[in-house]
Amino acid sequence: MKDLSLVIVGGGSGLGALLARMAVEAGVAKVGIIDINREAVEAALEPARAKGLPTAVATGDIQVGPECHKAFEAITAKLGRIDTLINCAAIYPRRPLLEITDAEWDASNGINIKGTYHMMVAAVGHMQDQEPGQDHVRGRIVNLTSVDAFKAHPQNAHYAATKAAVVSLTRSFAHHVAKDGILVNSVAPAGMATERAKALGFLEELAKASPLGRGALPSEIAEWVLMTGGPKNTYMTGENVIVSGGYIYA
Numbered sequence: 001m002k003d004l005s006l007v008i009v010g011g012g013s014g015l016g017a018l019l020a021r022m023a024v025e026a027g028v029a030k031v032g033i034i035d036i037n038r039e040a041v042e043a044a045l046e047p048a049r050a051k052g053l054p055t056a057v058a059t060g061d062i063q064v065g066p067e068c069h070k071a072f073e074a075i076t077a078k079l080g081r082i083d084t085l086i087n088c089a090a091i092y093p094r095r096p097l098l099e100i101t102d103a104e105w106d107a108s109n110g111i112n113i114k115g116t117y118h119m120m121v122a123a124v125g126h127m128q129d130q131e132p133g134q135d136h137v138r139g140r141i142v143n144l145t146s147v148d149a150f151k152a153h154p155q156n157a158h159y160a161a162t163k164a165a166v167v168s169l170t171r172s173f174a175h176h177v178a179k180d181g182i183l184v185n186s187v188a189p190a191g192m193a194t195e196r197a198k199a200l201g202f203l204e205e206l207a208k209a210s211p212l213g214r215g216a217l218p219s220e221i222a223e224w225v226l227m228t229g230g231p232k233n234t235y236m237t238g239e240n241v242i243v244s245g246g247y248i249y250a
Contacts (some may be wrong), residue, residue, distance in 0.1 A: 001026035001230050005082050007075055008033050009062065009119050010089025012040030014194065015144070019086060019222050024048045026226060032056040032075035032082070034119070035089070054079055062089055062115030072122035081130055084229040085123040087116045087143045090162075097154040105158055112162035113169070116143055120173055120184070128180050135234040138181040142229040143170050145188040147244045163188070167240050174238030183237040185228050189221040190244035211246035 006028050010016040012035035020031055024047045031048045033041045038059045045055045056078035058071035076082055090112045093104055120141055127139030148156065149164035167186055174184035191197065191206040193215035206215030224243050227233065242250050 001028045001226065003027075003029045004084060004231065005030040005079055006032070006084045006086070006229070007072070007079075007082050007123070008086045008088055009035070009115070010087070011035055012037045012044050014088075014196070015192070015218050015222060015225075016086075016088035017044035018218050019088065019225060020044050021047045022219065022222050023226060024051060024053065026230075028053070030054045030056075030079045032058070032079050034058045034060070034062070034071045034075065036061065062119060063110035065114075065118045065121075068115065068118035069122045072119065072126065076126055082123065082126055082139065084140045084142070085119065086225060086229055087119055087141070087166075088225075089115055090144065090159075092156070092159055094156050095158070097157045100158050108158045108162050112159070113165045116166050117169055120169070124173070124177055124180075124182060127182050128177070132181045133231075135231070136181050137183060137231075137234055139183075140229045140233065141173070141182065141184045142225055143184075143186040144225070145170070145186045145240060147188050147190045147242060147248050149188060150242075150248055150250065170240065171238045178237055183233060183235075185233075185236060185238065186240045187221065187225050187228055188240050188242045188244070189216055190247040191215045192218050192221060194218055209247055210244075214245070216243065216245055 008016050011033035035041045041057050048055050056075045058074040060067035060071040130138045132138045145166050146163040148160040153160040170186040
């Protein structure tokens with residue numbers, strides 16, 4: 001991760017904030033975060049600032065294309081070259097299949113699909129103008145998907161559908177920008193043993209569902225995200241990396 005300039009969308013809390021901290025520990029050079037909650041972002045960037053690293057913050061509604069572009073431009077104005085974009089922002093609503101409302105569909109589609117799409121468009125426009133490195137790569141994009149994209153999920157069908165859409169978007173972008181030296185991949189975790197999962201009573205459910213007998217530690221997922229978006233990945237693109245502890249096999 002040395003000398004890497006990284007932008008995390010949805011980096012103010014949860015996995016996104018953890019990614020920011022782990023990237024700093026791995027030697028990243030610059031960190032930018034785009035999130036709707038500026039106060040949370042300021043806290044997430046404390047480890048980078050403690051090391052004296054350049055940081056940048058942008059807020060906005062990622063459901064709106066112009067706001068995505070404005071936020072990304074604000075980051076690049078401060079950090080310059082952006083090597084990696086990680087799309088981590090998402091909502092996880094739960095509603096029985098036959099009861100999903102239009103408002104719930106719109107919110108899921110707006111954040112999980114449209115937000116990811118617009119941030120990729122913004123990043124690609126920036127990365128296409130960059131000089132490639134010695135590895136011929138101009139930039140990397142990593143999208144967080146989910147194993148729910150590949151299984152029946154009647155208690156959360158709108159979330160699962162959005163993550164399946166992000167897998168498809170990842171492949172389309174990867175194919176389109178391969179000629180530009182931009183690598184686009186996604187990482188699909190199974191359930192993670194987060195504080196939120198603990199609060200909602202999901203941990204026992206996660207343990208039963210996994211052949212390993214536990215949900216993933218957030219750090220175990222973050223390692224794969226950083227590896228996929230890091231300098232060691234010079235050739236993989238259009239792939240969806242499933243990190244499920246055997247929950248599904250693909």
